[in-house]
Amino acid sequence: MEEDYVFKIVVIGDSAVGKTQLLGRFTRDEFFLDSKSTIGIEFQTRTVDIARRRVKAQIWDTAGQERYRAVTSAYYRGALGAMLVYDVTRRHTFDHAARWVDELRAHADKSIVVMLIGNKADLAARAVAADEAAGFAEEQGLFFSEASALSGENVERAFLRLLEEIHANV
Numbered sequence: 001m002e003e004d005y006v007f008k009i010v011v012i013g014d015s016a017v018g019k020t021q022l023l024g025r026f027t028r029d030e031f032f033l034d035s036k037s038t039i040g041i042e043f044q045t046r047t048v049d050i051a052r053r054r055v056k057a058q059i060w061d062t063a064g065q066e067r068y069r070a071v072t073s074a075y076y077r078g079a080l081g082a083m084l085v086y087d088v089t090r091r092h093t094f095d096h097a098a099r100w101v102d103e104l105r106a107h108a109d110k111s112i113v114v115m116l117i118g119n120k121a122d123l124a125a126r127a128v129a130a131d132e133a134a135g136f137a138e139e140q141g142l143f144f145s146e147a148s149a150l151s152g153e154n155v156e157r158a159f160l161r162l163l164e165e166i167h168a169n170v
């Protein structure tokens with residue numbers, strides 16, 4: 001069946017925070033134990049029902065380009081949503097979220113819907129409290145969720161929430 005909408009979503013955030021695994025979890029319900037940097041795959045898709053419409057999420061992966069400012073404006077072009085991912089066990093990946101927000105403000109559409117994701121919530125060695133991240137998200141006008149690509153916890157919910165918020169905007 002034809003979809004009613006195609007929503008481009010970009011996944012951003014520092015290296016090794018779990019961007020590729022989150023994408024794999026949402027689009028194929030898979031987690032690869034040996035995840036090397038993504039080579040050659042630009043985006044993956046999954047079609048879901050949102051408010052009785054068929055919505056194809058076209059989700060772009062940085063493919064190893066996550067060095068600050070190496071992500072080009074072409075990557076952001078036409079994106080209606082962004083997943084900004086940090087790793088709850090590595091403090092600096094959260095501290096860098098503000099830079100990623102700056103990148104979005106510089107290159108993405110003003111109306112882009114952004115979800116901040118604290119990934120690897122399955123791990124005990126936590127370096128960022130959920131409350132602090134929620135506060136930052138509120139300040140910046142982002143949605144927020146912790147998640148685990150490994151266990152799958154909250155992954156589906158976070159992507160669907162992002163798609164719903166985009167849909168509410170179109």
Ligand code: GDP
Pocket residue numbers: 014015016017018019020021022032033034035036037119120121122123147148149150151
């Ligand atoms: P990317 O560079 O942001 O795309 O990160 P990857 O998706 O390649 O993941 C980086 C590393 O973190 C890999 O070793 C993954 O197996 C691991 N990883 C990703 N997501 C999770 C998660 O939710 N929990 C745990 N424990 N490890 C994860």
Ligand code: MG
Pocket residue numbers: 019020021037038061062063064
């Ligand atoms: Mg990757």
